[in-house]
Amino acid sequence: MRRINSFEEIDEVVDLLERGGVLVYPTETVYGIGCLAGWHSAIDRIAELKGSQPGASFLILIRGKEHLNRFCAGIPASAEKLIDLFWPGPLTLVLPAIDGLHPRLVGPSGGIALRQSPYSWTQAILKRVNDGLISTSANPSGEVPPLTLDDLDSSIAERADLVVDAGKLPGGISTILDLCEDPPLIRRGGAISLTEIRALIPEARIS
Structure with a gap:
């Protein structure tokens, strides 16, 4: 397992990703x-490494709302309001997916999960690539997500192409709001509360 821990090595990360590599990152x-x-x-490799069940989908981190059209077939007005208030931040939006995406990226409602992360490493990567970054926790399916690289499953550590070490991370999860459902459905509760979402979308519900 090759580790890096400095932004000075960001070019190596970008080169790896653009060649179809698999990255463990904070x-x-x-x-x-x-x-x-x-x-x-590479998406197939990640699904194999995690042992993900068929039908389990991965989200995509994007540079910002200017990249939504690369993945979305339509952007409702409600999404624009939520993005302006909560991005970058812990709100994942499920929006109608364009054709041609990997099946692991499209959920049961025909949507794709997208988020803009405020984190320094993810922002640095996305500023340098012309694509979205697949994001799923670096643990076997059903196990606890790692907060440190000491917690990283050995099989994932050995088979990933590169690992970025940022020390201990704080934990937590993003809220997932499915705007392909009518009314919109919170599929996973997280840092953004139902109350905050209903301030913009009063009809939003939670599963």
Whole structure:
């Protein structure tokens, strides 16, 4: 397992991703594992590393709302309001997916999960690539997400192409709001509360 821990090595990270590599990297919550969204073979590797069940989908981190059209077939006005208030931040939005995406990126409602992260490493990567970054916690399916690299599962550590070490991370999860559902559905509670969402979308409900 090759580790890096300095922004001076960001070019190595970008080169790896653009060649279809699989990266373990820090986010504002836990360590994630990812690749560029256009590399279908790398997405397959991640699903295998995690032992993800068929139908389990991964979210995509994007540079900002200017990249939504790369992945979304439509952007409702409610999404614009939420993005302006909560991005970058811990709100994942499920929006109608365009055709041609990897099946692991499209959920049961036909949507794709997107978020803009405020974290320094993810922002640095996304400023340098012309794609979205797959983001799923770097743990086998059903196990606890790692907050440090000491917590990282050995099989993932050995088989990932590169690991970014940012020390101990704070934990936590983003709220997932599915705007493909009518009325909009909170599929996972997290840092953004139902009350905060209902201030903009009064009809929002929680599963």
